Amino acid sequence: MARLWLVGLMLLCLMGCQASADGLANPSQPEATLAMSNPNCNIPPELVQPLQGYPCLNGKATVDLVVNGQTITLEVNGEDAPVTAGNFVDLVQRGFYDNLTFHRVVREPQPFVVQGGDPKGNGTGGFIDPQTKRERVIPLEIKPAEAKQAVYGRTFPEQNIRQAPKLRHNRGALAMARSQNPNSASSQFYITLAETSFLDGNYAVFGYVTKGMDVVDRIKQGDRITKATVTQGLENLTTIK
Numbered sequence: 001m002a003r004l005w006l007v008g009l010m011l012l013c014l015m016g017c018q019a020s021a022d023g024l025a026n027p028s029q030p031e032a033t034l035a036m037s038n039p040n041c042n043i044p045p046e047l048v049q050p051l052q053g054y055p056c057l058n059g060k061a062t063v064d065l066v067v068n069g070q071t072i073t074l075e076v077n078g079e080d081a082p083v084t085a086g087n088f089v090d091l092v093q094r095g096f097y098d099n100l101t102f103h104r105v106v107r108e109p110q111p112f113v114v115q116g117g118d119p120k121g122n123g124t125g126g127f128i129d130p131q132t133k134r135e136r137v138i139p140l141e142i143k144p145a146e147a148k149q150a151v152y153g154r155t156f157p158e159q160n161i162r163q164a165p166k167l168r169h170n171r172g173a174l175a176m177a178r179s180q181n182p183n184s185a186s187s188q189f190y191i192t193l194a195e196t197s198f199l200d201g202n203y204a205v206f207g208y209v210t211k212g213m214d215v216v217d218r219i220k221q222g223d224r225i226t227k228a229t230v231t232q233g234l235e236n237l238t239t240i241k
Helices: 007-013 031-037 082-094 213-217
Strands: 055-057 060-067 070-077 102-106 113-116 173-176 189-192 205-211 225-232 237-239
Touching: 055 082, 060 082, 070 082, 070 213, 082 173, 082 205, 082 225, 082 237, 205 213
Parallel strands: none
Antiparallel strands: 055 237, 060 070, 060 225, 070 205, 102 113, 113 189, 173 189, 173 205
């Protein structure tokens, strides 16, 4: 089950979360440099075989979501979250998100998240790979701020400042929903409506809204993604070999 298990964490943070307009990712590196420096998208060697055949993003990409006739532009960061970003861009390119709903919208008692990407529309679905006939799930992927590679399959203790993630839950963060199992994210994603730093180290951020945050702010439960399109960076989508 790919639901976002955040109720307890949210209650801990009700008095401390404030909206922030920050959070745009850093400018991308030249594609040629990335291709040479990040074989297999900079995946640790011990994970290459278990993730063989999975999509990864060797750089950055731009994705447009059309919701209620207006566009939300996302910068998807494969430099710091290559597996998570690659999974998302691959699903966009497949047309998987077209006509899916935002099945979960939380604004009370304060702005929190909008969540979508579930083909069942009830928080229990994920992407079924047509080749394997099984749900494709990806490992939790979080890159510490000072690290060269992401850490996979485990959360970061909140008090461990040295392990602070590079990609944080600022307002407009794009991240993957999952169950209590860290390695259970599939297709469901969420966008934060406010700074939610208490989620840092627990869920994988892989991009940010760069345009259309006002559209995100108006999303209601049941609103649909009319169309999702990769507008830039599709050439950076590759496969782990």
